[in-house]
Amino acid sequence: AQSVSQHNHHVILSEAASLELGCNYSYGGTVNLFWYVQYPGQHLQLLLKYFSGDPLVKGIKGFEAEFIKSKFSFNLRKPSVQWSDTAEYFCAVFLGQNFVFGPGTRLSVLP
Amino acid sequence: DTAVSQTPKYLVTQMGNDKSIKCEQNLGHDTMYWYKQDSKKFLKIMFSYNNKELIINETVPNRFSPKSPDKAHLNLHINSLELGDSAVYFCASSPGTGSYGYTFGSGTRLTVV
Numbered sequence: 001a002q003s004v005s006q007h008n009h010h011v012i013l014s015e016a017a018s019l020e021l022g023c024n025y026s027y028g029g030t031v032n033l034f035w036y037v038q039y040p041g042q043h044l045q046l047l048l049k050y051f052s053g054d055p056l057v058k059g060i061k062g063f064e065a066e067f068i069k070s071k072f073s074f075n076l077r078k079p080s081v082q083w084s085d086t087a088e089y090f091c092a093v094f095l096g097q098n099f100v101f102g103p104g105t106r107l108s109v110l111p
Numbered sequence: 112d113t114a115v116s117q118t119p120k121y122l123v124t125q126m127g128n129d130k131s132i133k134c135e136q137n138l139g140h141d142t143m144y145w146y147k148q149d150s151k152k153f154l155k156i157m158f159s160y161n162n163k164e165l166i167i168n169e170t171v172p173n174r175f176s177p178k179s180p181d182k183a184h185l186n187l188h189i190n191s192l193e194l195g196d197s198a199v200y201f202c203a204s205s206p207g208t209g210s211y212g213y214t215f216g217s218g219t220r221l222t223v224v
Contacts, residue, residue, distance in 0.1 A: 034211070043201075043214075043216055043217045043218070044201070044213075044215040049211070088152070092154075094211045097159065097166065098144065098167055099146075099154075099211075099213070101146075101155075103151055103153050104152040
């Protein structure tokens with residue numbers, strides 16, 4: 001079945017540690033890929049998106065993601081996390097009329 | 112001003128009851144959506160409306176009925192609530208169908224006891 005999967009359910013890091021959250025999708029052809037973040041008690045916010053071109057995309061708050069077509073992956077990275085990055089992170093594919101989201105990864109950053 | 116607002120934020124109710132969740136957007140968007148986030152945190156599309164017209168209706172029990180009185184509002188009415196309906200329901204809007212520029216609401220956590 002076509003889906004979006006995220007490798008980690010819960011990631012716990014100390015401040016200044018590097019972050020990589022995995023995302024894989026099973027859709028063929030051209031895909032539009034997104035990462036959203038949901039801070040505690042808040043709505044989902046767009047971190048970054050990939051449509052085409054440079055497979056390394058930069059988003060807000062120092063986040064970036066790399067699209068690797070051969071691996072059907074779109075992993076999210078940040079060189080040095082902060083306590084304020086504690087949130088839920090969702091990878092998603094846009095199918096033209098709606099999104100299909102992954103199950104989310106909870107990131108807890110310890111001060 | 113909140114761009115997409117949902118009410119209530121929390122809803123606890125007994126099985127068998129009927130309840131509604133309201134959503135309003137002040138962005139001037141034409142398209143609105145309801146997504147359901149289940150206990151395993153999967154976010155799935157339920158409905159979308161474009162300018163009051165139903166566009167997407169995924170496999171959702173008939174007990175769920177969306178209503179869009181105008182393009183700024185999309186309400187979700189649920190009849191005969193069941194335990195399995197417990198979830199977080201997110202409303203969203205976008206400029207139009209086919210637009211990825213979603214703005215999400217903060218969600219309504221529904222708990223059926």
